[in-house]
Every structure is written in C-alpha cells, then in structure tokens.
Amino acid sequence: MFNLQMVDLKRQYEKIKPEIDAAIQNVLNSTAFIGGPDIHAFAKELAEYVGVKHCIPCANGTDALQIALMALGLEPGDEVITPSFTYIATVEVVALLRLKPVFVDVDADTFTMNADSLKKAITPKTKAIIPVHLYGQCANMDAILAIAKEHNIPVIEDNAQAIGGSYTFADGTTKKTGAMGTISTTSFFPSKNLGCYGDGGAMFTNDDELAEKLKMIANHGQKVRYYHEMVGCNSRLDSIQAAILRIKLRHLDEYCDARRAVADYYDNAFKNNAHIVTPFRAAYSHHVFHQYTLQLKNVDRDEVSRLLTERKIPNMLYYPVPSHKQKMLEAFGGAEYQLPTTDMLQECVISLPIHTEFAEEELAYIVKNVNEVIDELTKA
Ligand SMILES: *Cc1c(COP(=O)(O)O)cnc(C)c1O
Numbered sequence: 001m002f003n004l005q006m007v008d009l010k011r012q013y014e015k016i017k018p019e020i021d022a023a024i025q026n027v028l029n030s031t032a033f034i035g036g037p038d039i040h041a042f043a044k045e046l047a048e049y050v051g052v053k054h055c056i057p058c059a060n061g062t063d064a065l066q067i068a069l070m071a072l073g074l075e076p077g078d079e080v081i082t083p084s085f086t087y088i089a090t091v092e093v094v095a096l097l098r099l100k101p102v103f104v105d106v107d108a109d110t111f112t113m114n115a116d117s118l119k120k121a122i123t124p125k126t127k128a129i130i131p132v133h134l135y136g137q138c139a140n141m142d143a144i145l146a147i148a149k150e151h152n153i154p155v156i157e158d159n160a161q162a163i164g165g166s167y168t169f170a171d172g173t174t175k176k177t178g179a180m181g182t183i184s185t186t187s188f189f190p191s192k193n194l195g196c197y198g199d200g201g202a203m204f205t206n207d208d209e210l211a212e213k214l215k216m217i218a219n220h221g222q223k224v225r226y227y228h229e230m231v232g233c234n235s236r237l238d239s240i241q242a243a244i245l246r247i248k249l250r251h252l253d254e255y256c257d258a259r260r261a262v263a264d265y266y267d268n269a270f271k272n273n274a275h276i277v278t279p280f281r282a283a284y285s286h287h288v289f290h291q292y293t294l295q296l297k298n299v300d301r302d303e304v305s306r307l308l309t310e311r312k313i314p315n316m317l318y319y320p321v322p323s324h325k326q327k328m329l330e331a332f333g334g335a336e337y338q339l340p341t342t343d344m345l346q347e348c349v350i351s352l353p354i355h356t357e358f359a360e361e362e363l364a365y366i367v368k369n370v371n372e373v374i375d376e377l378t379k380a
Contacts, residue, residue, distance in 0.1 A: 054211035057237035061187025115143035133162030157181035
C-alpha cells in the first residue's frame with residue numbers, strides 16, 4: 001500500500017533538488033574536490049550554528065571520535081568511560097587506540113549515561129568520558145560535567161545522533177548539543193539528522209590549541225605540508241559533501257521540527273496502549289528524534305518486530321547487542337558488568353520509521369499496524 005522506509009532520503013532530496021544539483025555542479029566546475037571553499041564556509045557556518053569556536057570537518061563520525069581521543073594524548077591502558085548502550089563506533093575507537101573502554105549504564109527513561117553509574121566507574125586511570133546523546137536526546141550534562149570537573153577529566157560529546165538539539169542547564173542557560181564538551185563529534189552519515197550524500201563527520205571545540213591538534217591529526221600530523229610533527233591519519237570531508245551540507249544546514253531546524261512532529265503524532269497515537277512506553281522527553285533537553293524508540297512491555301518484542309516486517313512496516317532494533325556483550329570487546333568485560341538498565345533495554349526497544357517527509361496517512365497506517373500486531377500477540 002505504502003512504500004515505507006525507516007528514512008526517506010529520496011523525497012527529501014526531491015524537495016531541495018535544484019539547490020543541491022547547482023551546488024554539486026558548482027564543485028564539479030571548480031574541480032576543487034578536496035579542501036575547496038565550501039569546506040571552509042561549511043565549517044564556519046556549522047561552528048556558528050552549534051555555538052562553538054572551532055569546527056574541524058573529517059571523513060566520518062567514527063574518525064571524529066578517534067581523532068578526538070588522539071588529540072587528548074592518552075596513553076595505552078588509560079580508561080575511557082562510555083555507555084554500553086550506544087552504536088559500536090563510540091567504543092570501538094577506544095579499543096582501537098589501545099585504551100580501555102569502561103562501560104556504564106544508562107537511565108531507563110532517557111537512554112543516556114547514568115550519572116551514578118559514571119561516578120562509580122571513575123578511577124585514577126580515567127582519562128576521558130564520552131556521553132552519547134542517543135536517539136536525539138541530550139545526556140544529563142549538568143551531572144556529567146560536574147563529575148568530570150571534580151576529577152578534571154575531559155568530556156567528548158558523541159553528538160552523532162543529536163545535532164540540532166539543545167540542553168538547558170539548571171541555571172537556565174541553554175546550549176546546543178555539541179557545545180558543552182571539551183571536544184564534541186558528529187557524523188553526516190546520510191540518515192543522520194544532518195546527513196550528506198556519502199560519508200562525513202566533524203569535531204568541535206572552543207580550545208584553540210586542541211583545535212590546532214585535531215586539524216593536524218586529521219591531516220597526517222602536519223601543519224606545514226610535508227613536515228609531520230605527530231602521527232595522524234588522513235580524514236577529510238570532500239568538497240561535494242560540504243557543498244551539500246551547507247544547503248542542508250539551512251534546513252536543519254525545519255528537519256528537526258518535522259521529526260518532532262512525527263514523534264508527537266506517534267506519542268499521541270500510542271498513549272493508551274498499555275504495552276508501549278513512548279520516548280521520554282527530559283525537561284532539560286530539546287529532543288530532535290534521530291530515532292523514535294519505544295519500549296515494549298509484556299509482549300514479545302522480537303515477535304512484534306517480525307510481524308511488523310511481515311506487514312512491510314520497517315522497524316529496527318537499536319541496538320540488539322550492547323557494547324559490553326559484543327565479541328569484539330570481550331577482552332574488556334562481558335560478564336563482569338552489571339548493567340541492568342542496558343540489559344532491560346536490549347530486550348524491549350524497537351524503533352519505528354522517522355524522517356522529515358511523512359504524509360499523515362502513512363503515520364496512521366504505521367500506528368494502526370503496530371497496535372494491531374500488539375493486540376494480536378497479547379489477546380488472551
Ligand atoms: C553514526 C554514529 C557514529 C559514527 O558515525 P559514522 O559517520 O557512521 O562513522 C558514532 N556514534 C554514534 C552514536 C552514531 O550514531
């Protein structure tokens with residue numbers, strides 16, 4: 001009946017096609033494929049948008065995290081605290097750099113780093129904390145930043161899922177996600193809230209020295225060409241992606257509003273279903289709904305997922321296996337970890353389609369099917 005997708009990039013592109021096509025053609029005409037003027041303009045515009053002094057584009061969100069950790073000058077074996085309940089990239093880069101990932105639990109309502117769990121995980125070897133603004137909701141930054149400050153530990157915000165969101169501190173000041181950490185990182189993977197048409201990422205900081213270092217590491221450790229001061233890597237955003245992102249950045253707030261409107265629709269439609277817990281919206285956070293993720297109660301989540309797929313209703317489990325249970329990371333924990341909320345969420349979360357281009361009939365159709373499937377499975 002409908003051709004539903006988790007994310008509809010085609011309809012979004014069609015709406016801005018003339019602008020995008022012209023921007024791409026402009027790069028083609030210039031042949032400045034790497035390091036052209038769009039890169040610098042985009043970095044400046046995005047830094048202004050987020051409210052941070054420096055934005056350093058790079059090849060993807062995973063590289064952004066890796067380079068951020070490299071810039072902090074950590075030693076092998078240093079501990080880095082992350083939530084287990086995140087996309088694997090957050091943790092993978094820690095292990096890749098021979099650092100030690102230390103996993104903490106998340107809050108059952110916001111799905112983001114739990115402050116008590118963080119407090120207990122800190123040791124003299126803790127050298128970085130990476131909160132993740134999961135699904136578009138900002139982590140509890142008042143608590144996290146206070147703990148980090150007390151122990152003088154840098155914070156890297158993994159803002160891959162929440163660009164455009166914001167956080168209001170207890171004192172009333174509001175900052176955009178990505179503007180609060182020592183360094184923050186994001187991804188422009190096509191399905192992210194600010195997505196390009198390939199791979200891309202960026203790092204942000206207010207610290208001039210760190211900015212210089214991030215830039216050097218992303219460029220083979222050089223400031224002056226062919227004079228390499230430190231071991232780095234090759235991580236660039238290309239000019240075509242930057243040109244696309246400059247246009248999409250102008251639409252970002254409108255895209256976030258469209259996602260929030262979809263979330264409102266779903267929230268309202270599911271509010272009387274006793275088997276569904278709709279996403280919590282923390283008062284301190286402007287949630288930008290990268291994902292719309294339900295918790296299912298007293299119904300077999302995997303069966304719900306299977307039956308929805310049978311009915312051609314796209315749905316995803318983000319994430320079926322938390323980091324501390326991944327084979328890749330078995331050297332770093334596994335059974336020794338007690339993360340009850342993470343375990344609980346692993347069993348009950350399911351994400352529904354969310355994007356910027358829905359027609360109301362499509363949402364109604366999704367909701368009807370979700371409610372029907374749950375009814376079917378819970379009828380006595
Ligand atoms: C997408 C994502 C990343 C990685 O971004 P890529 O551009 O795919 O490398 C990192 N962390 C989180 C939380 C993400 O969702």
